[in-house]
Amino acid sequence: MLSEPVQLPPQGGILFVDKSEGWTSHDAVSKTRRALGTRKVGHAGTLDPMATGLLVLGVGPATRLLTHLVGLDKCYTTTIRLGISTVTDDREGDRVEIADEALVTEVAADLERITAGIARLTGPIEQSPSAVSAIKVDGQRAYDRVRAGEQFELKARPVTIHAFEAGAPKLTRTEDGIAVIDIEATVRCSTGTYIRALARDLGADLGIGGHLIELRRTEVGPFSLEGSTLFDELLDRKVRALETPTDIARKLFPILVLTDDEARDMGHGKRLEIDTERCADAALVAAVAGDDRLVGLVEVKRGRTRVITNFPTQGNAA
Incomplete structure (x- = not known):
């Protein structure tokens, strides 16, 4: 049996949710509306269904703060897979190209080459978002145009990669035997950065293609996953990490x-x-x-x- 809706502070609050894989940001908003018994819920920046981690939600009058939270820097942990490119730049899309195994093996053995490729994607850069994104093109979402069979490239935009820290490359194979390189990384970046596009661009720079297979957002500005509400708790109307607008403002x-x-x-x-x-x-x-x-x-x-x-x-x- 579900518990009663949570009693909100007079000015509403900001809720930090640890989003589970498979749920959209809109799903999280809908579940929060039910859990808190209010229609006035919004979010400060989406997460793809494949991604997990920190989703910042505003409830009640506190939704007015979201405008000032959207632009905060973000931190992600991720796993990049080199050797295969996909239509969505992540593991959910169809494969577009598979690199020759000999070339993948050659790149895996050349740590300096990979390190140099990562360095070129660090600092202020111009990044073209993934075509399968929520960006509007002539009034339509880019992903809807891709699904309709259109092919296009979104205009590059400036973003800043404050840190791109990668672990040792691991030469491995997919379940169907394709040679790939997996790299676990932590990325600190400005708002508007597409981590999928980083994986795509690193693979393109190395000549073997790349995409994202794991993504988790761990920080938004000064806020982290620590103490956040788990998505399963939200479904049961168990809410923690609901902070008042004043609490949030003091940190910003x-x-x-x-x-x-x-x-x-x-x-x-x-x-x-x-x-x-x-x-x-x-x-x-x-x-x-x-x-x-x-x-x-x-x-x-x-x-x-x-x-x-x-x-x-x-x-x-x-």
Whole structure:
């Protein structure tokens, strides 16, 4: 028998879920709506069904924070398979090309060559996302156009690979006997990076093709999998790691503590004059009331506030 829906904080919360393989990010949103008894749920960045790991969800008024979480850097652990390229750049897609076994063996024995290929994919790079992605092309999702039989390449975009740390290459064989090289790696990157595309591009650079066979997101900005809600727990309406907007804001932004009068005035959209000793100028500052309520995210410029995002309580949420 399912337990009662979780009681939400007045301003909702941010929930950290350890997504299981096979579930879409939309599945996670749907299950969270049921578990928490609310329709107002969103996520800060999708995970492919094949991928597991940290999915950041916003609930209630706290969904307004998601805009400011989407752009955080990410960290993944992954297994790259070289020697086979696929239509989706991961193990779920049909094989496009299989490299000659002699060439795969040659590359596996040349650690410097692999290391150099990884180095070329580290730092600021231009990356073309996988054609099988959720990016819209002329109003249609790229994956829908691929399924309709179209062939195209998405425009390259700048991303930053802060770290691409790879373990020792392992020469092995697939279940049907094809020689491949498996590399376990940890990747720290900017938002918008496709780890599938990294596997594809490393394989292309080495001349043998490549794709992804495992992917797990372990960190989003300062937030990690530690203490996150397991997906099975979510299905049973057992929720942990639900943090208030104020808790999250403290980890991301400078804090401006408001008096009761200031909190009321800011809640009404008024600009405040702030002494620079209380708060230095910044593009985003978390304005917090004395009762630990997040009143809003504000810009502070020349000692004057301007509301960027306000945060109502559940009863006053738009």
